[in-house]
Amino acid sequence: MENILNKDIRAVIDQCPEVGRILEEYNIGCAPCSVGSCLVSDVVGVHGLDPQTEATLMYKMEKALYPDRDIPEPKVDMSKVVPKEINYSPAVKNLVDEHVWIKRLLALIPTITDFVEKSETVDKDLVMSCIDFIRGYADKFHHMKEEDILFKYVDEKSEIIKVMYDDHITGRNHVKNVVEGAESGNKAQIKEHLHGYRDLLTQHIKKEDEILYPWIERQMSDNQIGELFQRCSAADASVGEELPKKYEKFIIELEEKFAKEN
């Protein structure tokens, strides 16, 4: 099993698709991941499974990969495995709460692109106000706290962090394309890249809330948790409390606008 632990998960799933299905069974969604460069050992470790569940998962994967091997089955009573509720520290809880505002914009994107498609001309102000939210709130206010503060507490060269950085860069490319579409009045370009951003961020936020943030916090001491809170509070204070309020108000008004139109 040792050599499998050091392989890319994508290579292992390509070799044996059953491994992807087994991971799904444990709510580890590696099969649809577009990157798939995480090592198997990181994939298993990052989910913080209890030792018995982890042993069973490893047994099933090994059995799928090497059906002819005589592998002893770990004795586990799965009925006694209680799913853990995620308890975030205050600074990370704030990041999770910020995700909720971003997800509210993502939920509106299909309605917005329908509206753009049906309009005679592109409502550039509407599109650019969404872009302003993405750039000002999601990227500058939120992602910068992750990149400048939170991710510094773990090895930034680890695959999972690289995937997060890649997602941020891909997201910025979608935004650039939406802006180009708004400038040129290209409705198809706006739709393609707003939907691309929506799909990307939906998965990105899920990975962060359920896997990355708990993984990072498990590695942090109480002293670092306190320091993280003060650094994030200082970052929030540096932009002022009006900035997040402005963007939260924007989301509420956008929801009201489209609720009325429908």
Add this chain to the structure above:
Amino acid sequence: MSDCCPGSKTMDFSDDEQTEDETGARQSQLKQWPIQLHLVSPQAPYFQEKDVLLAADCVPFTLADFHKDHLKGKSLAIACPKLDSDQDVYVDKIASLIDDSKINTLTVMIMQVPCCGGLAQIAKSGADKATRKIPVKQIVVGVEGGQVLSEEWL
């Protein structure tokens, strides 16, 4: 006896099997004196910018590895929310620890008995009263077997 207060209910664990012997001296992780919350000054040097552990009186006797697993690296205050008097002073002292000594985090360790929840409430009230905000964690310790039952940021 089954209906009596869990905080003062008589229980005997002496028949519980001991799994291992221990040899050798352990090092104390206590780096200060005094420790009782009425006796400590919230502005004491040993609290400045530190991670502070507020433990209910019974907690250290319950956990065999209290020093190694919970006290190490932290400054300490102890109190009993059931028996101690003048508990308003406790709220003010916790607020002062946060505002004046600028402590980094506050961890409140309580027993699973209902009356111990009062200490967590004191910690929360003190944190709410303070102008500065810091992460506050609650750890609940089981009476029998001395295990940590839950650990959560509040």
